[in-house]
Amino acid sequence: MTDQVSASMKTTSVVDEAIQQHGVSRSELIPILKTIMMRLGFISPEVVLQLSQKLNLPSIEITSVATFYRMLSTAPRGKHVIQFCESAPCHVVGGNQVWQAITKTLNLQAGETSADHRWTLITTSCLGVCGIGPVMLVDTDLYGNLTPEEVPHILSRYD
Amino acid sequence: MAFYRSTVLVSVDPVCVEKGAYELIDALNDELIKQGLIDEVRILETPRLGDPQKFGPDMVVYPEGTHYTNLNYYEIPRLVEEHFIKGRILKQYAAKMQDAIDEELSAPKSKEIRVVLRNVGVIDPRNIEDYIANDGYQALGKVLTEMSPEEVIQVVLDAKLRGRGGAGFPTGLKWRFARQAAGDIKYIVCNADEGDPGAFMNRRVLEGDPHSVVEGMIIAAYAIGARQGYIYCRAEYPIAVSTMNLAMKQARALGLLGKNILGTDFSFDLEMRMGAGAFVCGEETALMASIEGGRGEPRVRPPFPAQKGLWGKPTNINTVETYANVPQIILRGAEWYASMGTEKSKGTKTFALAGDVKNTGLIEVPFGIKLSEIIYDVGNGIKGDKKLKAVQTGGPMGGCIPASMIDLPVDYETLGQAGSIMGSGGMIVMDEDTCMVDIARFFMEFIQEESCGKCVPCRVGTRRILEILEGICEGRGKEGDIDTLRSLCAEIKENSLCGLGQGAPAPVVSTLNHFLDEYEAHIKEKRCPAKVCRALIKYQIMDGACTGCTVCARNCPVSAITGERKQTHVINQDICIKCGICHQVCAFDAITVI
DSSP states (O other), X not given: OOHHHHHHHHHHHHHHHHHHHHOSOGGGHHHHHHHHHHHHSSOOHHHHHHHHHHHTOOHHHHHHHHTTSTTOOSSOOOXXXXXXXXXXXXXXXXXXXXXXXXXHHHTOOTTOBOTTSSEEEEEXXXXXXXXXXXXXXXXXXXXXXXXXXXXXXXXXTOO | XXXXXXXXXXXXXXHHHXXXXXXXXXXXXHHHHHTTOTTTEEEEEESOSSOHHHHOSOEEEETTTEEEOSOOGGGHHHHIIIIIISOOOOTTTBOOTTTSOOSSOOSOOTTOOOSTTTTTTTSOTTOHHHHHHTTTTHHHHHHHHHOOHHHHHHHHHHTTOBOTTTTOOBHHHHHHHHHHSSOSOOEEEEEEOOOSTTOOHHHHHHHHOHHHHHHHHHHHHHHHTOSEEEEEEOTTOHHHHHHHHHHHHHHHHTTSSBXXXXXXXOOBEEEEXXXXXXXXXXXXXXXXXXXXXXXXXXXOSSSOTTTSOGGGSOEEEEEHHHHHHHHHHHHHOHHHHHTSBOSSSBSEEEEEEEESBSSOEEEEEETXXXXXXXXXXXXXXXXXXXXXXXXXXXXXXXOEEEGGGTTSBOSXXXXXXXXXOOTTSEEEEEETTOOHHHHHHHHHHHHHHHOOSSSHHHHHHHHHHHHHHHHHHTTOOOTTHHHHHHHHHHHHHHXXXXXXXXXXXXXHHHHHHHOHHHHHHHHHSOOOTXXXXXXXXXXXXXXXXXXXXXXXXXXXXXXXXXXXXXXXXXXXXXXXXXXOHHHHHOTTOOEEEO
């Protein structure tokens, strides 16, 4: 079996499972997309097509939702997703210096994915843990009280 | 439920677990069994007590509130003997009160009154019995057995409770509109899409006292006649989501949610919906669009949600804090609630205190307290005892209140007159080293990114404002910029569809009003008085202070610093990128910013 065929089969089974988990309903579109996002890493054109048929929705509606929310992406994301908090409480305690250190260490700007698909760097609105700013989220690991010096050490823990 | 004389909360923060929190719990269990105290002392796991790096593994013993830190499991027999048998505090491990604070929520300060936060950090949020033991669901019982829906609305009206989402609309009135709206199917929604930077009051309530929100929502549902409710929580709060889900499950199991609540003919159930990362979804019409599964874009009001909300049905939307107030108002009476606060703003308000203040974190204070009392009494003053410059309230659509006005009482009207808003309760304290133009630029960057793009004034207007502010910060400010900013701000405020656009100009307008001199210094003199804007500052090495140690030269990333050992060094301004590293590494304070 070629890789392409197996990838396509995986897409189909992920889409079907997500629909089964949440139900065939217009109001479940966001939970369905989030589940697919978690499994496949992005909302591919094929996912949109399949959802359109299976939920009986125009594909433009699915694309419009998939491109609206920050946690959904129509472009492939890296193995690790860094979400950096760009909110004011983090900003006033030195967030910008930490941000500079991250962009420098990874050689990425906001919204970019590294060529080796290891990292995706995005900014996020407040994560609500302002007591320990500046804050970033690497996948699901939260790091607080960050300093620019710590950034390379933290990132080196991820393969 | 069983009665315990003591409760021990052990922190199972990941760092504490790594440092042996579970060994501690096992040892404690074994020793309590051995001493025959296991029926008298209850052990609970809690997500976090203090700074785990500094204190872990740690635990707090209630009712005394003794915080034991840096414990070892082999010390447990001694601790049990001293504390639980002899009743003496084991001083060796007991932290000093001021050390033993939660980073987010410390013991109440003298000027605080806790209503919404009363249970947070005190009860076990994952056990409904703890909530019930603290008057939980009593208000619901009273409402369902003794009060008509109209009477409930009247009590909320008499208490003068106002929406804690920021706009401050009378909650009772909102409920009445939804009750009077035509139609059999009505919905209740809790707005838990807390997205304002620096605001995390709702998260702590959801995580620390979830049942107060559930109870408040059931009472609201009874009052307006709804059978179904939704909690819309942002996906950035996974712990809040799981705690709420558990709370709903427990309430359902006890017949507090679902069919025939408490044996009456009133039925109501709740469902959790999650966002997917869009700030604008905190706006009520955008939030409803998102629950329905679409793009979270706001729509024109009227019709208001009370007339046409979710799926076109009458819907009541309140925020977490509003609902959490309701059970206490029902139990303790409208008069009690209305005795706190100012004439038009009653009760208490939670704030997330952040920025350059010594005690950051959550507070709950009665309305009418002065900003200065919040900063200096509750917040303990400015970090490093610097001078206060301004307080930013109300989140990104709020304004900056200058230090000269901090004796104003905090209520909806006064903050509005001062050019800011109450908002959801973010409060960022800024010291003298803050550049107000940079702050305005920063907020505008946030807003223009979060603008959903539906209407032109907000989408394009905030972009234009941001470009002008960036220009000013980078030394490209020109005559007329201030006038352009003012007219843009007025247009955006006037013509935007939703609260995000209408509030977007506030950070610019308020800084223009109170800190015009800083804008002028940037534009006319190309100078940043707070020495923040990189393009407008210069690093210089002071002759006499420099010892010629070469640290700065070795650390300069662009080799802009030259000089012989033991000779005064010089920065080549043409090469310098103003990164500030030399300033940080100099041990002799020989580098100044001008």
